[in-house]
Amino acid sequence: MISRVTQQTVQRSTLANLQLNLSTMAGMQAKMSSGKKITVPSDDPAAASDVLRLRGELRTQTQYVRNADDGGSWLTTVDTALQSSLSALRRARDLTVQGGNGALGTSSREALATEIDGVRDTLLAQANTTFLGRNVFAGTSDAGTAFTKDAVTGRYAWTGTAAGTVDRRINATTTVRVDADGAVAFGDDAAGDTSVFALLDTISTTLRAGGDATASLGAIDTRMEKMLTQLAGVGARHGQVLTAQTELKSTQLTTKAQLSGIEDIDLAETILQLQAQQTAYQGALGAAAKVLQPTLLDFLR
Template identity: 65%
Template sequence: MTHQSVQRSTLANLQVNLSTMADLQAKMSSGKKINVPSDDPAGASDMLRLRGEQRAQAQYQRNADDGVAWLTTIDTSLQTTSTTLRRVRDLVLQSGSGAASVPAREAIAVEIEGLRDELLQQANTTYLGRNVFAGTSNAGVAFTVDNTTDPATYTFTGAANATVERQVADATTVRVDADGAKVYGDGAQSVFALLDTIAATLRTPDGDATAQLGAIDARFETVLTELAGVGARQTRVVNAQTSLVDAALTTKTQLSAIEDIDLAEIILELGMQEVAYQGALGAAAKVLQPSLMDYLR
């Protein structure tokens, strides 16, 4: 074996040691076991899949958050609507007690008209510029009123059978709007027209509007039914949010197991490689001692 062979072999071994140290230092500085796909092709493939799952979970979480906001807005509006209808019923009962004078019935009629306007406002409730009772319609309002007619005409302008939905899981889609025409009615069958009829009846000589109690109760039951449906859908979305949090934690744990280093192990291994490298340098210095003749050659 020639002197040059020993020299090349020693330098090659030193280069291997140095390359191993550089790789360990790169892992320690980045905190990742896989910095390029060639470090672990199978692990890199698993990382891409898990990161794709993370992006999907993040989107589902945004959808769920938006869905909860829609349903909460609807729930608040329906709660106010039910309270308003209770007040209308109480006023109608009060007017039909037989003790209500003409001025008293007029005052009740005025209050009922104010409650009608409040119901119309609730029916046109919006969230982020979208009407929650109009489906996918971009009309801006779910109900319009034409006061040029007598009685006034109320029209549902929402998109019929065009629901707003949010996907909160791979196979789970939840409706987040409400059918305004079902809740408040449309045209002459709307709750607004009903309150106009009650107010007009109270202004007649007889002034007995108790015949409308059945219609009020029917509309009230419709609101309660819709409230129950909204509550059930809201529960589904909240449950989906909980599942998404758990899934995100699981995915993060799996990803960490693939790509994150064991810092204590890396520090120990790097220390061992440094000792080996220093030993190799010392050995090479003793084996490769050039003489004057080596320089002259």
């Protein structure tokens, strides 16, 4: 039995094919304008799942990069402060050695004592160094300064928190300490560890009194050793952060390349496909125009 094909059947089939061609072309134009293969998850569910996973990894890696950059800035600040403190303390040691010259007069001793007082103030300023409003030698303490001086007793106290360290996570399994222990580096009179500031006060007082300040050279050397120990630790942690920064940037590039391979279109191929689809659509329009030409008058003839 032969099926009967009516004019209405032909028209419906033609319009359906036109709509399909137009829908396909609209999808390709959407890909061209967005530059992405996947505009909605239904375009490719498996690829969409991979894209979501890679984007999550990329966000995590970006946060680790921020953490590493912030940690590197902290450690650079600490390193600079300790380097300056060591330089100032070496100057104080040289002045103390000069003060051991028994031929120095009162005015010369006073000049040396005054310069040592200046070194003490420099060290105190370095010990109270801040980064973005946070004291780098006070741990997680929210005190205004890492070291304070009691106006009555003249003792210098560390206001930091011994158990509270400032850490930055640089990957899924590693955290790095980015501050330094001010009580170890500079001493804490309140805890029984004579601070470098009190030590320099003692030396300047001895010089003004005409005594032998060289007796304090051993104490200066001890304080320098503790600063050097802290500086070495900061350097090691800074190296760890720098290595992590390099690895994270490399990992980011790899993840971005994988993401691009999944969701980005091949521009040249898409342009050719779109041109071919436009040609097919134009041909379909021409065929439809001929099919849809007959009118009621044509059937009444």
